Amino acid sequence: MAVETPAWYDSPFLKAARREPVERTPIWLMRQAGRYLPEYRALREKYSFLELCRKPELAAEITISTVARFGFDAAILFADLLPILEPMGFELRFGPGEGPVIRNHLGGPKDVDRVQELGEDRLAELDFVFEAIRLAREGLPKTIPLIGFAGAPFTLAAYAIEGGTTRSFERTKCFMIEDSGAWRELMERMARSIARYVKKQVTAGVQAIQIFDSWAGCLSPKHYQQFVLPYTQIVFEAIPADVPAIHFLTGNPMLLPLQAKAGGTVIGVDWRIDIGDAWDVVGDGYAIQGNLDPVVLCGPEELVVHEARAILQRVRGRPGHIFNLGHGVLPSTPVSNVSLLVQTVHEWNPRQIS
Numbered sequence: 001m002a003v004e005t006p007a008w009y010d011s012p013f014l015k016a017a018r019r020e021p022v023e024r025t026p027i028w029l030m031r032q033a034g035r036y037l038p039e040y041r042a043l044r045e046k047y048s049f050l051e052l053c054r055k056p057e058l059a060a061e062i063t064i065s066t067v068a069r070f071g072f073d074a075a076i077l078f079a080d081l082l083p084i085l086e087p088m089g090f091e092l093r094f095g096p097g098e099g100p101v102i103r104n105h106l107g108g109p110k111d112v113d114r115v116q117e118l119g120e121d122r123l124a125e126l127d128f129v130f131e132a133i134r135l136a137r138e139g140l141p142k143t144i145p146l147i148g149f150a151g152a153p154f155t156l157a158a159y160a161i162e163g164g165t166t167r168s169f170e171r172t173k174c175f176m177i178e179d180s181g182a183w184r185e186l187m188e189r190m191a192r193s194i195a196r197y198v199k200k201q202v203t204a205g206v207q208a209i210q211i212f213d214s215w216a217g218c219l220s221p222k223h224y225q226q227f228v229l230p231y232t233q234i235v236f237e238a239i240p241a242d243v244p245a246i247h248f249l250t251g252n253p254m255l256l257p258l259q260a261k262a263g264g265t266v267i268g269v270d271w272r273i274d275i276g277d278a279w280d281v282v283g284d285g286y287a288i289q290g291n292l293d294p295v296v297l298c299g300p301e302e303l304v305v306h307e308a309r310a311i312l313q314r315v316r317g318r319p320g321h322i323f324n325l326g327h328g329v330l331p332s333t334p335v336s337n338v339s340l341l342v343q344t345v346h347e348w349n350p351r352q353i354s
């Protein structure tokens with residue numbers, strides 16, 4: 001008996017991810033469900049951020065209602081990059097107004113052995129994520145693909161070493177260059193854990209995976225190639241070939257050729273490079289996602305329309321563009337500008353030659 005193709009297969013998002021021509025450019029936004037939304041802030045009065053992540057019914061509900069409100073072309077699971085570190089032996093906290101804090105972060109290379117790799121048993125501690133995926137998939141329209149995600153090995157290792165947000169990444173970089181053996185061990189444990197985590201997300205029901213390497217931009221190309229690329233590759237190689245994989249990195253367009261080499265079929269770029277130039281660098285063998293500066297959404301309506309159209313114009317006629325911001329939606333973003341952005345992108349004809 002022939003298996004019926006699910007309706008999401010021919011969605012603009014998945015078609016663009018496969019570099020097939022589309023009638024309209026798909027759009028979704030990183031942090032599309034977050035503090036700029038009054039209904040999200042209302043929920044946060046009742047629950048802490050980690051509580052929301054750990055309650056599958058609520059996480060699924062936030063995922064679904066955000067897509068319905070704006071008409072985004074894809075849903076991203078409501079979750080976070082860092083809870084994966086808990087079953088690996090780290091204590092994670094989000095203090096009010098201070099971002100993530102890991103009290104028992106690694107003190108240096110000597111501590112690598114306390115990082116516990118995620119096998120099937122420990123992975124079960126993240127069942128709330130897989131359950132949220134099942135519920136979100138069940139509740140979403142069949143035409144809307146669901147994106148799962150994880151942090152890349154470098155970004156997670158950096159959190160495990162720094163214990164929170166940093167500007168200089170001094171501790172991480174010193175660790176990396178002082179003891180390359182311990183670094184390799186740490187990165188392999190991270191990479192294999194992340195690989196199992198994303199594979200299980202696929203089994204639970206996501207149609208695409210995004211890997212966030214939000215902090216790798218602090219590295220030189222030489223250090224990225226030596227200390228990061230081989231481990232990121234382990235993660236991408238684990239993602240089934242029929243599942244589009246988005247590789248997002250921010251802060252350093254000089255890393256683009258290596259970012260593409262490390263893996264992914266869609267390359268996520270920030271606003272620090274012209275999107276057409278970025279596409280030229282990685283080549284037509286990749287789809288591209290981006291790259292409006294999130295700050296534009298805090299500006300006047302004319303600016304939102306103008307800047308969005310400039311990006312659309314730059315990639316017009318080239319199949320494989322997924323519209324997004326260059327990083328997450330800022331909490332001060334007016335909700336009306338998000339609607340306006342979606343409308344602007346959807347009204348555009350990506351195939352018209354002007």
Ligand code: CP3
Pocket residue numbers: 029030031032033034035044049076077078079080081082099100149165212214328
């Ligand atoms: O994109 C989405 O809508 C899905 C949900 C999502 C969140 N975080 C929700 C969130 C996703 C995909 C992430 C990824 C994430 N988390 C990244 C990579 C993307 C990036 O921003 O570079 C990183 C680095 C994290 C870690 C993290 N989570 C930090 C540093 C912070 C604090 C900073 C901040 O913006 O508050 C968070 C908190 C967080 N993650 C919130 C949300 C909605 C805000 C929590 C709150 O309600 O206070």
